[in-house]
Amino acid sequence: MTLIILGLGSSALAQTYNTFEPSKTQFMLRGYGHTGFEYLDTGGEQESTFLGATFAPIFLYKHSDKLMFEAELEFELEGNELKTGLEYADVMYVLNKHMTVRAGKFLLPFGTFMERLHPAWINRLPSRPLGFGHDGIAPASDIGVELRGAFDLGGPKLNYAVYVTNGPRIKDGSEEPEEAGMLDFGYYEDVNLAKALGGRIGLLPLSDSSMEWGISAYTTNSTGAEDSDYKDVGAFLWALDLSYVKSITPLQGVVDIKAQYNSSNVDTATYYEIEDGISEPYSFDNQSSSFYTQLSYRPIMSGSDFMKQLEFVGRYSDFNAPEGAEWEEKSTQYAFGLNYWLSWRSVVKFSYQTTKMEGGHDSDGTTRTNGLFVHWAIGF
Amino acid sequence: MKTTTNFKAAIILSVMASIMVACSSNKKPIATDTATEVAGSEVDFKIEKSGAQLWGEVCNRCHIAPSPADYNDTDWETISLHMRVRANLTEEEITKIESFLKSAN
Numbered sequence: 001m002t003l004i005i006l007g008l009g010s011s012a013l014a015q016t017y018n019t020f021e022p023s024k025t026q027f028m029l030r031g032y033g034h035t036g037f038e039y040l041d042t043g044g045e046q047e048s049t050f051l052g053a054t055f056a057p058i059f060l061y062k063h064s065d066k067l068m069f070e071a072e073l074e075f076e077l078e079g080n081e082l083k084t085g086l087e088y089a090d091v092m093y094v095l096n097k098h099m100t101v102r103a104g105k106f107l108l109p110f111g112t113f114m115e116r117l118h119p120a121w122i123n124r125l126p127s128r129p130l131g132f133g134h135d136g137i138a139p140a141s142d143i144g145v146e147l148r149g150a151f152d153l154g155g156p157k158l159n160y161a162v163y164v165t166n167g168p169r170i171k172d173g174s175e176e177p178e179e180a181g182m183l184d185f186g187y188y189e190d191v192n193l194a195k196a197l198g199g200r201i202g203l204l205p206l207s208d209s210s211m212e213w214g215i216s217a218y219t220t221n222s223t224g225a226e227d228s229d230y231k232d233v234g235a236f237l238w239a240l241d242l243s244y245v246k247s248i249t250p251l252q253g254v255v256d257i258k259a260q261y262n263s264s265n266v267d268t269a270t271y272y273e274i275e276d277g278i279s280e281p282y283s284f285d286n287q288s289s290s291f292y293t294q295l296s297y298r299p300i301m302s303g304s305d306f307m308k309q310l311e312f313v314g315r316y317s318d319f320n321a322p323e324g325a326e327w328e329e330k331s332t333q334y335a336f337g338l339n340y341w342l343s344w345r346s347v348v349k350f351s352y353q354t355t356k357m358e359g360g361h362d363s364d365g366t367t368r369t370n371g372l373f374v375h376w377a378i379g380f
Numbered sequence: 381m382k383t384t385t386n387f388k389a390a391i392i393l394s395v396m397a398s399i400m401v402a403c404s405s406n407k408k409p410i411a412t413d414t415a416t417e418v419a420g421s422e423v424d425f426k427i428e429k430s431g432a433q434l435w436g437e438v439c440n441r442c443h444i445a446p447s448p449a450d451y452n453d454t455d456w457e458t459i460s461l462h463m464r465v466r467a468n469l470t471e472e473e474i475t476k477i478e479s480f481l482k483s484a485n
Contacts, residue, residue: 027458028455062457070462202468243442344443345443
């Protein structure tokens with residue numbers, strides 16, 4: 001009798017347990033958000049604003065140990081409009097120990113900033129370095145397929161990624177004459193038959209993985225529409241990146257160094273400038289570059305709990321847009337920050353940033369912009 | 381544009397060369413053997429790296445590493461696959477780190 005009861009009991013228990021067993025399809029809803037306050041002084045003209053919160057939900061679906069889907073949506077207030085975006089949406093499959101295939105819209109491994117460091121809860125400063133983001137020269141994401149993987153070299157490690165995507169569109173100046181010759185990486189529809197081909201090789205020379213050097217290249221034979229004068233305008237971009245993160249006992253904390261250099265070379269083409277109703281052809285050597293390096297320090301071994309949560313950051317960045325272009329520009333920027341980490345994925349950032357810009361979108365002379373920022377980012 | 385083309389070729393060649401070096405040295409156990417002779421203790425040390433140690437070294441490279449207790453086992457499985465691909469980690473690294481995270485939460 002007792003046995004029967006016990007038997008019944010345990011099967012009932014097993015049943016209860018079953019409902020808690022993980023489902024084979026694993027789903028996570030995560031993402032991040034940030035908000036803040038900014039005060040800017042641009043050549044004596046001041047403005048200040050609270051920034052509309054940004055919300056970026058991320059969906060992760062894991063179907064098996066090899067198959068997974070990831071997607072990120074972006075919601076942002078720009079002025080009074082709600083701007084939405086699909087940051088990425090791709091499916092990935094682990095083919096073998098050293099190779100994974102991804103397809104869809106994904107963040108491009110062109111250097112490391114856009115793919116690995118730009119989310120607000122990861123980026124140590126409230127802004128992106130010069131050369132990234134809107135009107136930047138580094139490609140951020142695109143639609144295509146990619147192979148990636150990593151090898152253990154018995155201490156050092158090597159990782160690679162190669163991809164084929166739709167590629168950028170060149171701005172021919174017909175819509176925005178002041179941007180003629182810029183590559184538009186945010187134009188996802190393919191304008192021609194040519195595809196962009198790119199890749200990155202990363203080497204972690206030390207067995208403690210503290211350092212990584214990366215070299216990336218990106219090339220396309222055509223950036224113009226099939227039937228346009230810009231069909232044969234190709235582009236070649238390359239980048240070098242460095243990351244060094246190490247806990248250093250004499251310094252009682254973690255030192256984090258990041259750097260990336262981007263170079264963009266677009267074939268020379270003729271653009272048109274309308275002056276007094278007459279269309280004047282002009283041309284320029286379409287080469288741009290940008291660079292940033294960032295040093296941050298967290299005194300995690302300090303005796304004080306307050307100090308442990310602090311982080312000190314400094315970043316230098318510069319950007320050079322081609323001489324002779326309507327968007328000719330030479331800018332340098334210094335950014336300094338003090339962060340307070342509430343958890344591993346939530347941070348309050350205070351920062352001061354000063355930017356000197358010569359030229360830029362159809363403006364001459366030098367403009368200096370100083371800014372104070374307070375941002376709060378949270379990942380979840 | 382001649383210089384650009386040469387430069388292009390140089391970069392593409394060096395990238396290809398690095399891939400080849402990487403693949404060949406990965407397949408040749410001889411390379412590891414010589415390394416063992418030269419710096420035996422270091423290699424042994426590397427082989428014995430625990431999941432906990434790898435977690436401390438690897439998961440701090442881009443963002444601050446989460447603690448095992450931050451997620452349950454099911455979530456760690458999803459996150460591990462996500463990070464394996466996004467951070468381009470080796471299979472050895474992620475397998476060890478995943479079992480550490482699942483054992484310590």
